[in-house]
Amino acid sequence: MSLITSGRFQTTVLGAAVALACSISAQANTLTEKMTLDNVTVFIRGAELFNSGKVTLPAGESEVIFTNIATGLNEQSLMVEADNGVVVQSSGVRRDFLSENVSPEVESLKKQIEAEVREQSKLNVQREVIQAQLAVLESNRALGSEKEGTSVEQVSQMLQLVNGKMNELLMSDIDLREKLVEVEKNINKLNNQLEEAQQKSAQAVNQVVVKFYAPKAASSNIKLSYVISSAGWVPTYDIRVDSITEPVKLGYKANVFQNSGINWDKVNLTLSTGNPSEGAQAPRLSPWYVDLYRQPILSSKSARYDREASVPMAAPAPVMEMQEDRVVQAEMAAAERRAKTSKPLSDYVVTDVGGVNTRFSIALPYNIAADGKGHSVLIKQVDVQGDYRYVVVPKLEPDAFLQVQLKDWEKLNLLPGKSNIFFEGSFVGQGYIDIRRVKETLDLSLGRDKKIVVTRENEKQVTGKAEFFGNSVSQQYTYTLDIKNTRKEPVKLVVQDQVPVSKDASVTVEGLKYDGATFDKNTGEVQWSLDLTPNELRKRGLSYTVKYPKDQQVIGL
Known part of the structure; x- marks a missing residue:
């Protein structure tokens, strides 16, 4: 039998073959490259991540999928650069819902559960051994009592020995059961915690897809940066005073946190000052007003105004605090709006209301896990000269507070933040550095001194x-x-x-x-x-x- 084909059928087969070849060619030109996170600039709210990688491209168009990308990135902040004549045609973010994104917390909990399960198995094996030993002892006890020619004294000695050994084994079994109960409790707690951690980290893995054009086959160094919101840092201070005749030892630290879905391993950190928070520490007197009591007018509107007028005007500070809160909230909202623009966040770092904006580049590499917890980073340690004095407000508190008045405090580039205070080698408590109410000197409270x-x-x-x-x-x-x-x-x-x-x-x-x-x-x-x-x-x-x-x-x- 002969096969007869028409010209139309031949054309269709040829088109399918060409399409298949193009598809195979396109797949061949799609590469996957894992990016290396090198540098991170962390702001009070948000961070900018700088990555690097290297790709080898054939001549023509190629698509590269870059992995090890943080979650929650601002797509408008994405920037991709290539060298060696390679052109970046387009870039975008893709979410991979099939790849598992396991957070460090989940990994740690799984390892703890595995260890508890192993311990549970060991305890169960020990119990099985004890049960086998008890069975042997029980059979020996029965055999010894039935054996002919054995004196009563011999039977009594054997039973005493068997009973003593059985008692020892039974007590050991009780201990094992108690340990098993505790292990079971730990496993249940860890499983509950694991379920909660998995829910928090149940988010798609990000990938950056870039189309390149290479005039000829070449290798290219890739730089990729973007902004995320799930990171930041909080300033903290260690204030140490060995003697009121010596300078203040000021340690400037940052608690850096991030929950970006990827660990920051051996990265170079740059900390940038941002929006400070508000606070206060030592007692402060407000004007004490006295006034005559006025009978309120019956009119509801007038009565309201009269009540307001009759209240002592001794609280202008809360009004100021509310105004400053609104300023801080406005700054935070502005920072979030700036993070949504196409420029990198570093271009939008502004001078804070109470001080200068500064960038701290850390020379040592740091590891910051994606667990949302604070990781302490030392920024600098300095000896600061100041004038010591004690301040006491006996109407409010009988204790005297040691203060140091720092001049030229602007050079320290401080932000509002909590301070851990150590005086004469002992921890005396926590204070707060607030630079927004500074006049000529920055007065740091160093705690109470019972000797005054x-x-x-x-x-x-x-x-x-x-x-x-x-x-x-x-x-x-x-x-x-x-x-x-x-x-x-x-x-x-x-x-x-x-x-x-x-x-x-x-x-x-x-x-x-x-x-x-x-x-x-x-x-x-x-x-x-x-x-x-x-x-x-x-x-x-x-x-x-x-x-x-x-x-x-x-x-x-």
């Missing part, structure tokens, strides 16, 4: 009760302060107190006596600056009289 003893007592014998003179009432207040330096060296001490400030002309504060202190009539703050020798005791007094109409009620006292 300050008491503030109300002199009841001098303080008079309310006295009525005509249409007015006078109330006298008198306080005595005892201040003692029990340290072995002289100290400078600032003692702060205050008197009320009147907001109504009919309420007056008069007869003010403050024993050589400075007085700010706008805020009512009274301040003594003292130089105390070792074991020196000083006494200071504060008194004033508040006078107001007798038919009115004063609020704020």
Whole structure:
């Protein structure tokens, strides 16, 4: 039988063959290359990752799939560069849902579970051995009691020996069962934790797909960078003072965190300052106002305004804090908007409200796991000269706080952050460095010093009760302060107190006596600056009289 083919059929077969050949050629020109993460610039919010690789391309167009790419990258920030005459035609991000993306936390939990399961198997084997030994002993006990010609004494000795051994084995079996219960609990806990970790890391693996054109076959060095949001760093400080006669040892550190889906292994870190957070540390006096009580008007609108007017105006600081919070939130939102633009995030680092923006390039390679936890990175250690003093506000707290006043603090490039304070070789607590409220000097709080003893007592014998003179009432207040330096060296001490400030002309504060202190009539703050020798005791007094109409009620006292 002969096969007859038409011209149309031949054309179809030829087209299919050509298409198949093109498909095979296209597949042959699709390469896969794992990128190496070399450098990372970490910002307060976000990071920019710089990768490198090398590809060998044939002449013409080629498609390369780059792996080891972080999750959550900003596609608009993706930049690909090639050398040796190779042209980057296009690039994009593809999510590979088939590849398993196992986080370091998941890997660690799986290893822990495997170890517990092995321990469980060992304990079960030991129990099986004990059960086999018990069976042998039981058979020997029965055989010994039935064996003829054996004296009662021999049978008794054998049974005693068998029973003792069985008792030992049974007690060992109890111990093994208790251990198995604990192992089972650990396995259940680890499985629950593993399930939670797998849910958190259940995200597609990113790949970057790039089309290249090479005029001729060539090898090309590839540079690839992009921005992610799941990283950042938090500034922290170690402040060490060995003696108030020596400089402050300041350690500037960063807690770097990232949850990008890939580990940063032996990368060169660059830390860039960004949006600071707000905080406060030591007690701070606010103006103390007194005013006359006003009967609220019945009108709902007027009553609301009247209530607002009758509240003491002693809290301008929270309003300022709210305004600063809005500034910080606006800066964070602006940073996120900048991260969505086509330029790299490093082009959008701006000067912070309270200081200068700085980039810290770390010479040593670091390993930062993708676990979302903070990894401490030392930025620098410096000895800082400053003037030491103690500050005490006995009206609020009897303890004196050691402070160091740093000049030229702008050169330190500090950000607001928590500080770990060590004084005379011991950890004394945590403080906070806030550079947004600095005037001439940066005052760092170094903790409490119990060796500065300050008491503030109300002199009841001098303080008079309310006295009525005509249409007015006078109330006298008198306080005595005892201040003692029990340290072995002289100290400078600032003692702060205050008197009320009147907001109504009919309420007056008069007869003010403050024993050589400075007085700010706008805020009512009274301040003594003292130089105390070792074991020196000083006494200071504060008194004033508040006078107001007798038919009115004063609020704020």
